[in-house]
Amino acid sequence: MKSLGVIVEYNPFHNGHKFHLEQSKKATGADVVIAVMSGQFLQRGEPALVSKWTRTKMALINGIDIVVELPYAFATQKAEVFASGSISILSGMHCETVCFGSEQGNIGDFERTLTIMETKKQEYDLLVQTYSQEGYSFPKASSMAFTEITKNEMVLDLTQPNNILGYHYVKAIRDQNSPLQAFTIERKNAGYHDPDFNTSTIASATSIRKALFNHGGQIENVQQYVPEGTYHFLAHYQRQAGGFHRWEDYFHLLKYRILCSTPSELAAIYEVEEGLEHRLQQTMKESHSFEEFMTKLKTKRYTWTRLQRMCTHLLTNTKKDAMQRITSTKKSEYIRLLGMSKKGQSYLKHIKKDTTLPLLSKVSSLENVMLDMDIRATNTYAMKFPEPARGEWMQLEYSKPPIRYNEEKNIFLN
CATH class of the missing domain: 3.40.50 (Rossmann fold)
Incomplete structure (x- = not known):
């Protein structure tokens, strides 16, 4: 097969x-x-x-x-x-x-971009380091470095989320000497993160989740955007579990975790870097919801996604040493x-x-x-x-x- x-x-x-x-x-x-x-x-x-x-x-x-x-x-x-x-x-x-x-929709663009990046890796790494030191988040620094070294090349648009993931799939295949053949x-x-419905039948997962949470969990609002089987299981889960999962359900646990830990305990958690343990505690004392907490915590240097992942690791008590050890081989x-x-x-x-x-x-x-x-x-x-x-x-x-x-x-x- x-x-x-x-x-x-x-x-x-x-x-x-x-x-x-x-x-x-x-x-x-x-x-x-x-x-x-x-x-x-x-x-x-x-x-x-x-x-x-x-x-x-x-x-x-x-x-x-x-x-x-x-x-x-x-x-x-x-x-x-x-x-x-x-x-x-x-x-x-x-x-x-x-x-x-x-x-992008063309696998050749991914392969060509990967070859260019391998050729100019040293220049790219240096630029990322430079932009990061200027206070840009890692994704922004990476994007700026990529734009600089490929300004005269026909390459992928790596500002697009699916292109970014696809590029790393193709790179992982090459790095691991995998026999997998990639298609796109x-x-x-x-779009991947479109917050609202734009067509009659196709919608992003982001907009579907937004519709579910913003309208009291009325799944009828998303019925035309999901297959019948999905709709059935969403309705069944809502009845069985009493609702869908979102960050606000876990905010009280995160608050307890942050405020009842010492700064050194927080600093041991994966992705808590550069003194963020102190900012976490101060911001949490002033916040009454996860949305408010994240809005106050967000800075130019750290993306919302990066901070949200950090909060997940805080919630699950995922330590730096354990994560780095088990993912070192990727x-x-x-x-x-x-x-x-x-x-x-x-x-x-x-x-x-x-x-x-x-x-x-x-x-x-x-x-x-x-x-x-x-x-x-x-x-x-x-x-x-x-x-x-x-x-x-x-x-x-x-x-x-x-x-x-x-x-x-x-x-x-x-």
């Missing part, structure tokens, strides 16, 4: 994702599709709208054959680390192709299986003996620092719920087997 990999968050799975999936299958001629999907917390440093188990069901019912989890250690990172961990998992599963959405599909209609240490179709199950049987990474169906089968972060992320995510539901959600991390989906009968078997 010819295999295709996609790297996703599905927060939630919407019509744009459906279009990308269909076009990716056409472009690659794939028989089976593997999704590497972020778990309970996402790359922008925020809790997923619904749990990874519900998003797995959304993926399977909409055409994905295998869903595996991108570990927290990669899922809550900048683009380079996020991409490296994802590519290492697809390579470990003997995936043949990977297809990503981009604003041009994104249509809604490769995952295992493959965590979340769900599969019948076709996906056949593919797994075919490759199981040849996988280069341990394939986990339950977390209890491996003791691992990287896996411990995933467990802490789930424990933190479950704090939204009252007891005894909170404990039951935590226990799912150990007790729940991979979800099985019979695509022929359109039923879930567990």
